[in-house]
Amino acid sequence: MINQLKKIASQAYYEKGARQVWEITKIISRFLLNWQYNPEQKFIIFGQGRTGSTLLLQLINSSENVYCDGEIYSTEFPFRIWRKGLATKVYLKIRSKAFGVKIYGCRIKIYDLYRHQCMSTDESITFINTLAKDGWKIIHLTRTNKFRQCLSSLVAEERNVYHFQDESTKTKQKVTIKTEEIPERIKLLRIFDKQEQDSLKDVSVLSVNYEKDLENQINHQATLNKICAFLNIPEVEANVQLTRTSTSTLENYIENHEALKSVLISENLQHYLSE
Secondary structure: OHHHHHHHHHHHHHOOOHHHHHHHHHHHHHHHHHOOOOOOEEEEEEOOOOOOHHHHHHHHOOOOOEEEEEEOOOOOOOOOOOOOOHHHHHHHHHHHHHOOOOEEEEEEOHHHHHHHOOOOHHHHHHHHHHHHHOOOEEEEEEOOOHHHHHHHHHHHHHHOOOOEOOOOHHHHOOEOOOHHHHHHHHHHHHHHHHHHHHHOOOOOEEEEEHHHHHOOHHHHHHHHHHHHHHHOOOOOOOOOOOEOOOOOOHHHHEOOHHHHHHHHHHOOOHHHHHO
C-alpha cells in the first residue's frame, strides 16, 4: 500500500505537473518577499547541454554577490504555461527579483525555448537577441568536440547520472551506448550551434569554451577572472565541487568501444578519434 502511494505521488510530481506547480509557488513566494530588489547586473549562460554549464555555474557562484539560477525554461521549471512574448519575459523578471541578489544570472538553452516554451525556432532566436539588446549580458558557452559532447550525453543517459560531486565507483563502470545515434546527434548539435550564432548577431558576448577554459582545472581561475571582469564584479577564488563523469580514453568507460569506432569510421567522423 505504501509503495503504491509512493508510486502515485512520484507520477503526480514528475509526470502530471505537480513539480511545475511547486516551482511556481516557491518562486512567487520568493518574489513577493523580494519584489523591491532590482539586480544591478543580469546575465545569461547561453549554451547546450554537456558543455560544462554546471561547472561554469559553480565557478560563477563562487562570488557571494552573484546567484546563477538553473535552466529556467527547461522541463524542470514551468513549461507550456508561458506563452509567446510577454509572459516569458515576465517569468524571467520574477525570477531575477526572487533571490534578492545584486547580480542575477540563469542558464538558457536555445532548444528549450522552442521545445518547452511554445516558441518557434525564429522566435527563440529573436528572444535571446532581444534580451541581449535589453541589457542582459551573455556568456556564450561552447564545446568544440561535438563527438565528446554527444558521447557525454549518451553515457549520462545510460548511467542516469549527469554530474558527480566526488569520486564515485560509477565513474569506473563501463556502459554500453547506442552508437547508431551518434551521427544524427552530432548533426543536431551543429544545428544548435548555428541557431546560437544567429541569436547573437550584432550583440556583445563573452565566449567561454569547454576545452580551452573549463576542461582542465588549471584554467578555472583565469576563466572566473575574465567572467568577473565581464560582469564588473570583484575577483574571487574559484571553488568547484564537481568531478568529470568519464575519462578521455574510450576503452576505460565504453563497453562497446569497437562498435563506436566503426560507426565513426563509416560516417567519415574518424578524425574525432584522434582529438
